[in-house]
Amino acid sequence: MSNRICELFGIKYPVIQAGMVWCSGWRLASAVSEAGGLGLLGAGSMHPEVLQEHIQKMKKATSKPYGVNVPLMYPEIEKIMDIIIEEKVPIVFTSAGSPKKWTPTLQEHGIKVAHVVSSTFFAKKCEDAGVDAIVAEGFEAGGHNGREETASFPLLQKVTKEVSTPLLAAGGMYGGESLLAAQILGADGVQIGSRFAVCAESSSHELFKKEVIKTDEGETLLVLKKLAPTRLIKNAFFEKVFEMENKGGVKEELQELLGKGRAKKGIFEGDLEEGELEIGQIASKLDKVETVQEIMDDIISTYNKALDNVKKYHKL
Structure with missing residues (x-):
């Protein structure tokens, strides 16, 4: 399933696990990376020393690509970025702020940068800032959200007309059908939060x-x-x-x-x-606690089934 996102991040499947506060520790993130997706540590709920501990445990748990999600309004942002650079984290997803300040610095250290947005206006700002990838997140998403309250698919269809940067769809994403639908609308992959938030490896209660x-x-x-x-x-x-x-x-x-x-x-x-x-x-669709491997297997299985169905329909 190779595409721009897979090639950019060096992953097997274009599936990113969102860096969610109080859910996304090293156990979850490493399991996702090991299963072929991209696991993200959620720095938003970690003090700098805790994040460093999780990064170090992450590197022992997997040799696969991984990343850290950093809300840019974080009060100890300088320390967080210093640790990320010191530990040679390969990928950073930023959110809740302008990517202009930190994107060049991170890229100078060989770190790929993606930024999360809730509008086409900010997607274009991201492209101007030179980010490596953009996450277009609709208001269906959990946690902190965009003031525009634009749903994922309307947002995605507008963003794809305005930017050429590799693109991920987020907000309401669940399985392989979501991945295929997002790709049909112009995204390269998906970022999934809620399903991973309640999986066996999540650190949530x-x-x-x-x-x-x-x-x-x-x-x-x-x-x-x-x-x-x-x-x-x-x-x-x-x-x-x-x-x-x-x-x-x-x-x-x-x-x-x-x-x-x-x-x-x-x-x-x-x-x-x-x-x-x-x-x-x-x-409302979640009905059980799954392991990361079960989730990833289901995403790929349902993606292939949905793709076969589309092909059959097209022949009609």
């Missing part, structure tokens, strides 16, 4: 995994729009936020309600009432 698997259609929603739009499962904390926003709560009030460590409380510690339960809309 077992109670969180069970809650995600129980989640049905319409049971996630974007909130915290005055801070940073975030897709959450509806729980007690969600209801407090939702009520405050409907009453016209200002940014400062929402910040006070949010406090610190809400995502850790929900995803990593399993507090299903007062934690942020970040997950994508595709949660």
Whole structure:
């Protein structure tokens, strides 16, 4: 299944595991890389020394390509980037900020850079900044999201007309059918988050995994729009936020309600009432805890079946 993304990152399949906070440690990322995809460590929930530990464990666990996802608003960004360069991380996915500042520096050290965007405007900014790949993420995705609230496929179709950089589709991606559909619309591959967030190797809490698997259609929603739009499962904390926003709560009030460590409380510690339960809309399709290998095998199997079906239909 060789294409631009596979060649760029040196991977067998154009499947990237999103670098999700409190889910994407070295066990998950190394398993994805070993299975032929690209595993990403989620630096957004790691202090610099913790990230360095995970990178070192990652290098012992796999000789395959891997990367680190870095939110650019990270408070210790300088230390994080120093560690990434020192440890010779081959690939970095950046998000939540402008790629202009760090892309040249990382590339000077031989690091390939991808950046996550939620609009065509920012996709073009990425291309101007010289990134090696772009991730177009629709608002179906879990966690922090774009203010534009553009769905994945409309976003993808617009972005493919405006940029020529290798492109990944994200937001609502699940299996081989998603991969084929994204490719038909012009992407080279997919970035998958939610399915890997609840897999056996994910570092998320077992109670969180069970809650995600129980989640049905319409049971996630974007909130915290005055801070940073975030897709959450509806729980007690969600209801407090939702009520405050409907009453016209200002940014400062929402910040006070949010406090610190809400995502850790929900995803990593399993507090299903007062934690942020970040997950994508595709949660309604998740019905069991799978291993990474089972997920990757299913993606390739369903991709080939979907491709055969398209070929048969075309002959008609």
